[in-house]
Amino acid sequence: MAPEREVRERAATGATAATRSRIRLDQPQPPRRRLLPEYDPEAFGRLSERIARFLGTGRFIVGMTVVVILWVVWNVSAPRDLRFDTYPFIFLTLMLSLQASYAAPLILLAQNRQDDRDRVNLEQDRKQNERSIADTEYLTREIAALRVGLGEVATRDWIRSEIEDLVKDVEERHGGGRVVFPAERPRGRDVDDR
Incomplete structure (x- = not known):
């Protein structure tokens, strides 16, 4: 009875074997299993920068110097059965090489991240410039x-000099006497006001 109902439901919804097997592009795929663990590259980069900053401090150099001195003093002056690294200090050399082999790539990674930040900042500065x-x-x-426009604008001094020139011209025309201006026109509409 159940298979018949399933066939009827598929027929009602239009689902066929071809549509069921197609990959849906509108939905995310289920996560795949990975053999290697995933990590956040930004978090690893920040950690490498912190380590590189610490490796470049005086505190690290002093601490490393103290460890090496204690290591050598212990392995030279301690009783023979308590020494763990005899005179050529092969184990100390191995530990220092191991530390250097991890420090160098971490410092390079931190420098690369700083170069990327500097490149972005330089690009922003260039655009701002x-x-x-x-x-x-x-x-x-x-x-x-504005300077060109102001060259064509009448300034107070220029207007004053033009008025003085006009007054001189009028005085010369009227024989140096007092100039009497014609009476003002009556207020109201003039024929010329149209």
Whole structure:
């Protein structure tokens, strides 16, 4: 009875064997199993930067020097059965080489991340400089246009000198006497006001 109902449901929804086996592109795929563990590259990068910063401090150098001195003193002056690294200090050399082999790539990774940040900052600075130059050029053109425009504007001194010249011309025409201006026209509409 159940298989018949399943066939009827498929027929009602239009689901066929071809549509059921197709991959749905509108839905995310289920996560695949991975053999290697996943890690966050940003978190690893931040950790490497912290380690590189610590390796570049005086505290690390002093601490490393103290450890090496204690190591050598212990393996030279301790009783023979308590020594763990005899005179050529092969184990100490191995430990220092191991520390250096991990420190060098971590420092390089930190430097690469810093280079990437510097590159982004330089690009932003370059774009900001381009905008500043464009703004400066625009303002320079505007100031030049204002200067040209102001050259054509009548200033107070120019108007004063023109009025003085006109007064002199009028005085010369009327024989140096007092100039009497015609009476004002009556207020109201003039024929010329149209």
